Amino acid sequence: MQRQRAGRRQRGPAQGDGRFRWQREIETGARAQRHRQPQGTAVIFRRPATPPHRRGAAVCQFRCPALSAAIMAEITKPVLRFAPSPTGMLHIGGARTALFNWLYARHTGGTFLLRIEDTDRERSTPEAVDAILNGMRWMGLDWDGDAIFQFARAGRHREVAEKLLAENKAYKCYATPEELTEMREAQKAAKQQPRYDGRWRDRTPGPAEDGKPYVIRLRAPQSGQTIVQDVVMGDVTFDNSTLDDMILLRSDGTPTYMLAVVVDDADMGITHVIRGADHLNNAARQLQLIDAMGAAIPVYGHLPLINGPDGAKLSKRHGALAVEAYRDMGYLPETMRNYLLRLGWSHGDDEIIPTVQAIAWFNFEAIGKSAARMDYKKLDNLNGHYIRQTADDVLAAELVTFLGLLTPPQTLSGMAQERLRAAMPSLKERARTLLELNQSAEFLYTDGPRTLDEAAAKLLTPEGRAILAAALPLLDATDWSGPALEAAARSHAEANGLKLGQVAQPLRAALTGKASSPPLFEMLALLGRAESLNRLRAYAGS
């Protein structure tokens, strides 16, 4: 059976010429002003009186022969947006939401807009705006045009609220915050869902209300149902009786989030609203507002949330909340895009999905419905893949940049950078993060004998040092190239009844200070005869 996906339902032709209002609007140009996209999905207000056969008749608008190709091209270009509120860093969940929107826009050749929802003046900060913008840039999610700041549009939001008020689709409510708190407490005590009881819905303010502060609330339908047709979740039905009359305009005249999103989405011509599942409940209320405004309904898609490794809500306790943190841990943007994409979206058995491929493949149908958890091991593995995939000099340059961003910044000498680049083919094979890459390259950065780590010290026992001492003259007498050195070591080992490893390990420890490293003879060659012998002599003999 087909999964319940949002159909492309359309309200039936409203007038007698057999065409939809939007079709007429497109031809007259009226629609382009109001909206740039056909209604992808529709809310159906099921009035109890509506006969079943008239509910949300399904019609495919793309079959209409009356539309020219040019109009088709115009109306099928989606407009998406990512709309974070600047109250903190760019969260990993937000990053995924942005990614999915971006992917769909790039996939369809549509538009991807960025809107900063800064209407909460208390909690919004310029630092957070920067953090979000930087996070987006680091992730490689470029947006079209300038970022839009919602607060700047407060006048427009107020205008819409006033219009709704004038049309009697909204009303003034004089209830005080204290009064409402009291009401909610009583409802909770009665084990009911806290909900505005509509006490001012049909009441006309008398002289007592003169000059008193009021809010503007939407006159929402009280019966029937509101259906959110969601490309991820399917049809989600809410009884209008469970939804209350939400506040549009606060008593200080500022718009609420509900008003601002709906107005902005409509004004910006947003065709697809893809956001976190925490907004699914909001969608029903927003649909009521959209209906009151007579605006076009966007396609909705609510993405399941991301949980921490333990399945609980992703919180600061899990650390690594901001995308910045992933950058600092040495993950590549390409890795993040691939990983976040696979968290909740799939394409058969494919795991390695570079961004270009993702753009070609991305769709809404393959988005999963259940919440996912972060798996850092898998992230590491994927990052290792992309590190190996990166060209040597590009990766070396990225590491240098990365080190410069650390606190405190680390800089590499010219010699260090040169060696880093030369050793990169072997180095990158062994690193899962840029941090690991850096650690395994450290022995190349400076000259002179190494200080041994614990494992290396264990290799340089008196016995190990004796082997090292015995091997030294042979190496010195050899042509200083990787293969020649290896051949010398092999014959030396063989002559003394030793395995190559027994000879190589003490050498490696002295050369790198570690028990593991890129291939030994390759590194000897890279460091050169003088430097290598200097390091080895320091630990030769007792």
Place this chain on the structure above:
RNA sequence: GUUCCCAUCGUCUAGCGGUUAGGACGCGGCCCUCUCAAGGCUGAAACAGGGGUUCAAUUCCCCUUGGGAGCACCA
């Protein structure tokens, strides 16, 4: 409490009525090997429970259980 959503190996997932339930990460073994990786082969590991519908349910429906989200003059 109430509204809404979700439910396949430990984790991410494939599956869209009939499969030896597949892949990936992680874990174990083997191979390769100068170490560590990478790579190849291989093993263990799942349909939450109960009712229906059906010749046949992981798959469709209902209930239970378990998770999650919303319920502000926050966004």
